Amino acid sequence: MMWKSRLSPILFSCTRTVQDTKTLYWKRCRVFFWQNAFIYGILHGIIHLINDPNSSVGVGAFPDDIIERCIVIRFEPLAPEEMLEYFIEESTVDTINGTQQINQRLLGEAIKNAAGQIQKYSDGTTRYDGLIGLMQELNRRKAADRLAKLLPRNREIGYRVIQDMLKRELFDKYEFYAAKGYSPQEIVYTAFTSALNLEGTDQEKLTWRKNILGVFEELKLWDSQAGKTVGGKKIADAIDTLLHFDGIKVPALEVLRKPKTNDEELNKALTVLQKNPFSSVVIRNIAILEEKITALIINEDKQKMDAIEAWIFNVKEIYQILKLIQAHRFDSLKGPAYSGEDQIRLNEVLRSLIEDVVGNKQWPEELLQEENTDAAMLTQQQIIKETEGLPEQVRQWILRITIAKGNKTFLETAMPQLNAAVSSGIGNNIAQLNLLIIKMENVNPVAFANVIKQIKNRIAELEKASSVVPAQQVSQSSVTSSSEQRGSINNYFGEGNLEKLKDYLALAKIELKNNQIQLAMRSDPTSLGAEFFQRKVAEQKEKIRVYEAEIMDWEARIAQRSDPAQLTKGGIDLNSQNYDLEVRSNGKPIADQITASGLNPEGITGFVPVIISITPAQWPAALMNFKF
DSSP states (O other): OOOOOOOOHHHHHHHHHHHHHSOOOOTTEEEEEOOHHHHHHHHTTOOOOOOOTTSTTOOOSOOHHHHHHOOEEEEOOOOHHHHHHHHHHHTEEEETTEEEEEOHHHHOOBOBOTTSOBOBOTTSOBOBOHHHHHHHHHHHHHHHOTTOOSSOTTOOOSHHHHHHIIIIIIIHHHHHHHHTTOOHHHHHHHHHHHHHTOOSOHHHHHHHHHHHHHHHHHTTSOOTTTTOEETTEEOOOHHHHHTTTOOSEEEOOOOSSOOOOSOHHHHHHHHHHHHOOOHHHHHHHHHHHHHHHHHHHHHHTTOOGGGHHHHHHHHHHHHHHHHHHHHHHSOGGGSSOOOHHHHHHHHHHHHHHHIIIIIISOOOHHHHHSOOOHHHHHHHHHHHHHTTTSOHHHHHHHHHHHHHTTOHHHHHHHHHHHHHHHHHHTTTOHHHHHHHHHHHHHHOTTTTHHHHHHHHHHHHHHHHHHHTSOGGGOOTTTOOOHHHHHHHHHGGGTHHHHHHHHHHHHHHHHHHHHHHHHHHTOSOTTSHHHHHHHHHHHHHHHHHHHHHHHHHHHHHHHHHTTOHHHHTSOOOOOOGGGOOOBOOOSSSOOSSOOOGGGOOGGGOOSSOOOOSOOOOOOTTGGGTTOBO
């Protein structure tokens, strides 16, 4: 059989796996034709590798003798993100100096614009930089190059080329190239062209190398000005710039804790930050981490109680892994460490997370410190189940208080918040208040003993108030507490606003005390926790200043309006003893009778009535004095 072809690089990689493991993996295979002869061939370790028809080899179909005797399997090309995972694994090698790896920043990452959006080609494929981006761009240009001037027609640029470049060229020959005086960009370029194994005339090789170098420059993997001095400044090597001078080969560190969030991109960033304390990798992954944390914090407001468990789990994972990184990757005595600038970056991420969760979202510190154990998750699930049927804010404050356990300073702030959530979400609904008591007793009767007692007293007052009202006068719209009536009447004069401001002032003073206690507990005044509570103390003091000024202003207004002469102004008197109304006509009957609905002061124009009170008239006796 005369069958002139090159072996497919992806299938060639597959044969290596088959040979090493004695196993054929079918995950990315699609069967085109089946014959028992192929099974026989696999059992005997025989596999034929051929390029696809209609590919760069220019062959239109498989020969008949291949189809008759073999199964034909198409191995789909790996996606860039899949290649990246394999490249990371394959470029990590145990050496006499410990485990080393090719700098992940060199392998490539998805390109993002200034707004953080991932860049894509016109067909929707994500664009990468680094070696994967180089492979993407060369293959796209090669596909559009019908005259085969950019690269030889029958040369594939795929997984196997980068695989050989990483293992055979960069790892095995790195010291050799460096000893010859090659710069980092020269080492990468030489390793790539050697792995590509260009075969042709000297003129063709020269043309192909020049074209490849042009793509290197476009992807910022090569700088023709490197080493030269321009304007008194020496131009840095392109690879050094890309890698922030971290080096092509770097130590591979262990994963301190495997992330288990429900976001794979977040898990990857947290893993990379543990394994690679090198600025070129840290900077990019901290940016990903900040983006993910921002989305996580924003989504907390949208989370229903049934989904809050996953939110809590993710917040804990991020916080606790970042604390591990601080402990193990910030100390050069324990191995490769973050640079001073990168330590500041990661500290800022951690500080922001604490401020958002503990400060702005008002969750206790215990939430972040508690491990994601089965026992902790079971407790959360129990609370979520036991509080079904209650308003969302009430359920979340019950969960917060339960997580806080013995944190008395947090409870001083949390209990008023729970009461406020009960007032706004349940109000005077006796049935819902009784349900709340049952739920809190099921969750933790000791922790909520005082709240339960207050609610029971409130229920007793409501039942007593409703029992003294005659049944014929009771309706859904007419039953209101005396405090509600007083508030609705006096809001015009500011008394209702004044009472609210006083409540806010009292709450702000409680929060100030809480933050001052937390601050006093910090032994290191320069720590992140101390800085956070210093800022919160200053904020609460400013709130108290504003509230006190507003209260003084309202009290002054009320004092000015307390003049009895002003309180006698306005009003509509419907008492028949105080007016003499006569209706005259031309002797004909009056078509319409005067009804109460006709005496609507809202329909009167020309003045703005100020209604102090309304005293119902006794109908129809009030109309007996009308003359017709």
